[in-house]
Each structure stands twice: as C-alpha cells, then as structure tokens.
Amino acid sequence: MMKENTLSYAIRLACAGGLLAAGVSIPAFAQTEPSIQRVEITGSSLRRTANETALPVTVLGRADIEKSGVQTTEELLGQISTVSSAGGQVNGGQSGLTTYGKSAVSLRGLGSDKTLVLVNGRRLANFAGGATSGADVNINAIPLSAIERVEVLQDGASGVYGSDAIAGVVNFILRKDFKGIELSGLHGQPTEGGGAKQNKIGLVAGFGDYDNDRFSVVVSAAFEKEGNLLGAARDYAKSDTNLPYYAGGATETGRIEGTWDFPGTATAFDAGKNTRSATNPYGISGTGYGNPSAKLGQCAEIGMAPRSGLGFGSGAPNNALSTPNCTFDTGPFVSLVPNRKFTGGTMSGRFKVNENNELYASGLFSKNEFTNPIQPAPLRQAFYAGNTRFIGSGVEPALLIHPSNPNYKIAADYLNSVGLGAMVGHTLAVSQRTFLLGSRTTNDIAKQHQLVLGGKGMIGNLNYDVAYVHNKSKTDGNVIDGFASIFELSKVLNNPATHWNPWAPLGQQSPEVAKLIDATKYSGPTIAAKSKNEGIDAKVDGTLMTLPAGEVGIAAGLQARDESFDLTPAPATLTGDVIGLGGAITSVHAKRSVWALFAETEVPFTKQLTGNLAVRRDSYSDFGKTTNYKASVRYQPMESVVARASVGSGFRAPSLTALYAPQQVNTSEQFTDPQFPGNGQIQVTSIAGGNPNLKPEESDQYSIGLVLAPSKSFTASFDWYNIKVDGLIAAPSAQQIVSGYRRGAAGFDQLVEVLPSGEISKIFQFNANVNSVKTQGMDVDLRFRENLMGGKFTANLNGTWVKKFDLVNTDGEIEDSVGTIVRPDGNPLVASPTGVILKWKHNLSVGYQTGPWTATLTQRYYKGYRTANDLDGNPHHVKGQDQYDLVASWSGWRSLKLSVGVRNLFDKQPPLFIHNGSQFQSGYDVYQYDPRGRFAYVSASYKF
Known part of the structure; x- marks a missing residue:
C-alpha cells in the first residue's frame, strides 16, 4: 500500500470525475489522506495509482455515468470533448447507409480505426459488416449497465498496445466487485412525440466473497428497446429541399x-x-x-x-x-432514429487458488437488432x-x-x-421510384462475443497475468420489405x-x-459476416531495484493472436440484383497472424521527477514488422503543481478488408459535378475495393500538460497535444474525386472516365496511402467542489480547443479542416466524410447533493462551423449551440433509487445545416444533434 499527498489525491479525483457533460458530483476532500492500492492504469503495463501517470487519463466512474443522463454507450462517449464526430459513426447516421447498426468512436477526429477500444484491458473483435468494415469496434455492443468505469487515454499509445492506438484508448472496465442483486428499469420518450420511445430493464447479481469464500461471480443482463423516428415527424427534416439553402435531387419517377x-x-x-x-x-x-x-x-x-x-x-x-x-423528396421517409433492440450480458468470476494466485474468467455477449425503414427504392x-x-x-x-x-x-x-x-x-x-414495392426495410442483427480465461498472481516479487482471449463479431443482414x-x-x-x-x-x-x-419482390438475407481474433497474452511486472528516489518498475510481456474476416453475400446480393442495396457485394475471406513483444520501465530520477519508457515490437504476417516507443516524464516541483510530458511513435496496420476486399463494380454515392451544377446530385458507376499493397499508417506525437491544485476545492489541468500521421489510408469519396478532377488537381484524371458530352461516367475508389494529417490543440479540465449549505456543491468544465487539423490531400494541398466540413471553394474536405472538427467543445456541469437528494444541470456547447454552400454559392455557417440536461435523483428509502431526467431541457431545435453529401438526412447535422429533441425519462433501481 502507498499513501497519496493532498495534491495527488486532488489530481486523482479530478481524473476520476471524468469529462462528462452530465452531473459529476464529487465529494469534498477528506481531511485525512486515503490509502490507494496500485492498479494497472490504461496507457501502461505497470501498476500505479491514477495520479502517478504522466499521461492524461480520464476515469469515468459508475456514479458519473448514472448522473450523466445518457442511455447508451454511444451517448456516453459522445459527450467527451476529445471525441469528435469526424471519423466516427452514430446510430442515427446509418439511414441510407449500409453500416449494419455500427456505432464507432473517434478521438481527436483521427478516425475510429485509429482509436483503440478495449474491454477490461483487452481487445474486442472489430465489427463485422460489409466489405468496408472490419477496422473498428462497435461501441454499442458494450452494455452501458455493465460498465463499472471507463478509462480514456487521450494520448497515442501504439508503443504500449500496438496498432489502432494512434489517437488514444478507450478502456471499458466491467463490473466485477458487486454483492447482491440489483434491478433497474427506465422509460423515456421525446416530448414532441413522433416515436423514439425507449425502455430498458437491467439486472446485476453478485455471489460469493472472494476473501472469505475464495470465489466471487458477478453477472449482468440488459434488455433495451427503442422505437424509430421518421423525418416526417420533425419540421426541420421533413423535406430535403429548403430554398435557397439546399435542394434534393433524388431519383424521380x-x-x-x-x-x-x-x-x-x-x-x-x-x-x-x-x-x-x-x-x-x-x-x-x-x-x-x-x-x-x-x-x-x-x-x-x-x-x-x-x-x-x-x-x-x-x-x-x-x-x-x-x-x-x-x-423525389426523401425527407419524410428517411429514418432519423432506427428501431433498435438490444440484449446483452456479462460475466466475471474469480477463484482464489491461494493468497498469491487466482484463476479468473470473464465473458461478454450482446445482440443489437436494427430495423430501419426508408424511402422506396430508386431504379435507373x-x-x-x-x-x-x-x-x-x-x-x-x-x-x-x-x-x-x-x-x-x-x-x-x-x-x-x-x-x-x-x-x-x-x-x-x-427512371422509377418503386412505390409498389413499399418502403425499403432492413433488419440487421449484430452480435459480439468475448471470452477470457486466465490466471494471475505473484511469483517471487513479480506480478504475472496470463490469459487466453477469444473474440468474435458476427453480423447478419436481411431485407424484409421494399426490395426486389x-x-x-x-x-x-x-x-x-x-x-x-x-x-x-x-x-x-x-x-x-x-x-x-x-x-x-425479394426478402431474405443480404450478408453473413464474421470477424474473429483469438490468442494469448502474458506479462509480468514488478520492481527491478530501489533507488534513493524510489522503486524502479519494470514490465514485459508477449502477445500472439490470429485475426480473420469473412464476408459471405447471399446469392442475390452477390450478383448485385437486389434493388436499393447499392450494387453487387463480393465475398471476402482474409486472415493474418500477429505477435508482439513489449517492455516498459519507470525510473524515479528524483523525488520530484519520474521517467517512463515503453518499447513494443509487432510482427504482422501480411505486411511486416514495426517497432514503436513511448516515453514520458512527470515532474512535481511542489505539492500544488504537476507537469507532465510525453513523446512517442505509432502505427496502424491496414485492416483485412482494406487489404483484401475484392475490387468490384458498384454505384457511387451521390455527388454534385461542379461543371454541371444544374444536374444536382447524381450517381455514376464506381470501381472500389481493397489494395494488397497498402502500407501501415505511421504517427509521431507529443503532449505537454500542467495540473494545478491551489486549494482543496479547486483543480485545473491543461494538456497540449500534437499528432502527425503519415500514409493515411483512404478510399476517396465520389465528391472528392470529381471536385479534384474538375479543378485539375494532379492524379485525379486517373480516377475518372468521361463521356463525349463531358459528363463523368465512372470513378475509381480504391484504398490507398494518400494523405497525411497534423493536429494540435489543448484539453482543459476545471473542477471546483465545496461544502455549501449543508450539502456538497460541484462545478466542472471540460473542453477541447483544436488549433490545427491540417490534412494534406491527394494532390498535395493542405486543407485547414478546423471548424468546417468544406474547402474554401465549398467542395467537401477529405477530413470530414463524417462530422466536423469543432474548434471548441465543452461540457459544463453544476451539481448539488444534500441528504438523499442529488441534482445536476449540464450545459453541452459547441462553437459554430461552416457547412456546404447554399444553392447560390454563398458560404453558410452553423451557429454555435448550447443544450442543457437536468438530472435529479432520490435515494431515501433502503436501497431504492429514483431518478428523473430531461435531455435538451429547453427543446432547442437544430441550427440550419447544409450537408456535404455525407448523410441522407436533411436540415440538421446527424453528428451534432439528437433529433429526439427534448427527451424526458424516469428510472428506478433497487438492490436486494
């Protein structure tokens, strides 16, 4: 055991408070210094307390989650200021897109494929969907009710974790220390009506006492159902035409x-x-x-x-x-919120072999079912x-x-x-809009499994942890109406x-x-996809020696896993013969083996200065080997000040689908040809697919931070980050290709075929290492807590300011991508196929707790940004918006807890938004605004 001084405890509390926009209520400082056991913190293989790390790690505890008012894991992460809509994916954004219900998180706007998602410190299988999936994790496969805490490392960590951790790490720690039975339920719905009602039932049960009974088991189950919401139910989305700002161009009859x-x-x-x-x-x-x-x-x-x-x-x-x-006006028919059913469960068990060793097992299962009705299919x-x-x-x-x-x-x-x-x-x-076939309705079922079997303990002075890990993601796509x-x-x-x-x-x-x-008419399967990874990992950590300034920590280990991705189209989709699905789907069968060796050491140079170095060697059977490092220092010159800094390299291996998806003929997404703007949104033949010659993306990053605790009531942290990624893997969008070709950018003439009339007839959208990006900015976290009028008052502000997000596009131009989704000429940015890099985003919450009552009011704010041009070619800007959430709870009788909450308390409508071709919904930004509007809910839980 070790004790923390006052500043260290303040820092740990500041971290533990989280970056949520939802009522974080942290107790006032204790008058005595608590003892904190060393544990493994995300971003390192060494055991330490949260305050000891030189990296900016945010810990969101169970209490923080409950006070946030969020109802899904997607909503939880969506309120963290370092999470960007650019490069991510949300449920509501899937309408008209073959995402199969995936939600993905993107830190720093660098993309969900460069954000590593872990459960209990171990990888999940990447999401199995269409031929462009397999590069990121579906975060909604993780049941919110099963999460004990979330640790968010806002710093690159490829040197510790390997591929995917360029932008940072999100580690979900599931509940494993619980005794008794807890039942919970929730009902919520928009006050405006139209659909999107939500119901949830949860169960958590814990058995056994690890110290006395030599075992403990915790299981959880969650059942959720959410109704759909169509564009016709919202004034701002009920038409795809709003002159003079935007006009629809969907295929007509x-x-x-x-x-x-x-x-x-x-x-x-x-x-x-x-x-x-x-x-x-x-x-x-x-x-x-x-x-x-x-x-x-x-x-x-x-x-x-x-x-x-x-x-x-x-x-x-x-x-x-x-x-x-x-x-054809698609607005009334487009789904703003899909029908969703979720069933999930987790298990965690421990068995004490002796005082120094234990066996453990954990498991996760989830099933997400999305039923999504959209407009009748076009055919031309x-x-x-x-x-x-x-x-x-x-x-x-x-x-x-x-x-x-x-x-x-x-x-x-x-x-x-x-x-x-x-x-x-x-x-x-x-041309035709096939009304007689009815609305196209898809039914996609995505399942996620994880099983971990292992043992850990101590051998001599070393801690060890060895485990077998099995992960699988499986998706079954189906169409049930409106197709032929x-x-x-x-x-x-x-x-x-x-x-x-x-x-x-x-x-x-x-x-x-x-x-x-x-x-x-055709109803039946579209695809069956499966993504797997399984293997073993082993590591040891402990103390190498003791110096006058403290202990020298070491850690080392190895990992080996096999990865595979299999996509089997149904016969009808293999030929491209199902109307409204976007063309032929080709089978994919790919696999690779990965092994890694890693080592880490932490050296206390003085009582005030500590340094850490991690080195990792990864070997991929299909593209080679790479070595990466992470170095950091932590300096505490006085009790109220901590300075920290880190530097490191990173890489991301190309996904199996990016490498091996067959090149095939399809129909492109919609785009506007600058040479023929009167033609509106059009589609042409597209040749797209994988590229076995891809190289890994490589990165360099550094960060510098300062944590201040001038009093027991106030803490502040400021962390500057700088990340550069070379060799970005991308399949350029249709609009990017056409716009680049029309402005004469180098290389784009190789990506198009043109008719004698001058109109474009075909584009080529292969994966390639085509870009680089550099981003800089600062994370700010301010926290105040004090006893007030017999209760506890808290005020927390967390924000991220982005100074730079410069992307070098295919023709060598630098695109300033902060606060805009388009280039100065109005054409789409390469960096914003989804979402926007916001200049500033923050969450400000104030909370008060007295006796059994707790209330929290939260402001969610983002600075305005530029959207696509209006129909007259004039630049258009979205105004900044703030929304308020209110959550109140009472726990004054036994183990009963009652809560009521309202998200978007004042029912603010979205600012007018002109999209750049990245979404099918009109009138609002699907990545910044929840179309449910004001959403009220009640919840209750009782522990036996």
Missing part, C-alpha cells in the same frame, strides 16, 4: 433517360454504355431529357416535387436546351452497373417503355412539345406485352401489372 437503340445486345455493361454519341445523339444521359409529368405540372400526382435545372448539360443535340424535371440505368444476371440474358439493363405501349403517347406528346421529337418512335429508358430482383422486375416491365405506365399516380399500376411486380 418518370424521367426519360434517353433512347435505347441497342436491344438484345447487352453483354458487359455499365453506366457509360449506350450513351449519347454521333450515331445515337439521344442515348442514355446521367441527367436525362426531362419528365412529362413536370411539363404538365403534375409532379405531385406521381409523388414527386417540381425541380428546376437542365435536362441534360451538354452534348447533342442542343447544349442550351432546358427540360422540366421532377424530384446507372444502378444496373455490375449486375451480372443480365449478361447474355437478352433482358435489357434498363427500365424501358416501347412505342407499342399505349402509355407511350404520354412520352411522345411531351418530347414533341420540348423540341425532342426526333426521339419519338424509339424505345425509351425511364432488378433482373426479374426489368424482365416483367420490359416485356412489350406488359403495358405499364411509368407516369401512373404514385406508381399505381393495373391489377395485372401490380401482381407481376409483387412477384419480383
């Missing part, structure tokens, strides 16, 4: 895409075939030749909205021709790209209306009226005998045609 003059000859095809040319001047155009319903002023009758802009931008027959169009010629079922079939890869169809007259009259009479008499390709076989649907509608009407009100067809369409 009935747009004439061009003449189809090559019947029966489709073999290999993509969006660049059957295009306008000298022999076929009215061939397929990405922007089309207008919509007959728009000309008649009947967009609303077909479930669309009027849209201005060119029918086609350039090329034959008339560059200046403008044709009327409709557009570009979306046929990569669908192998059409090759040699004689079925045309487009939706066609033949001159023999009685409804062809609608098209003929329109074409003659706008000067396109030369197209009359040709078979026409048209593109091939079968095209086969039915393209039959000249099927007199379908592309301009029927709301897509309604005759009973005979409707029956044929219904027969093409």
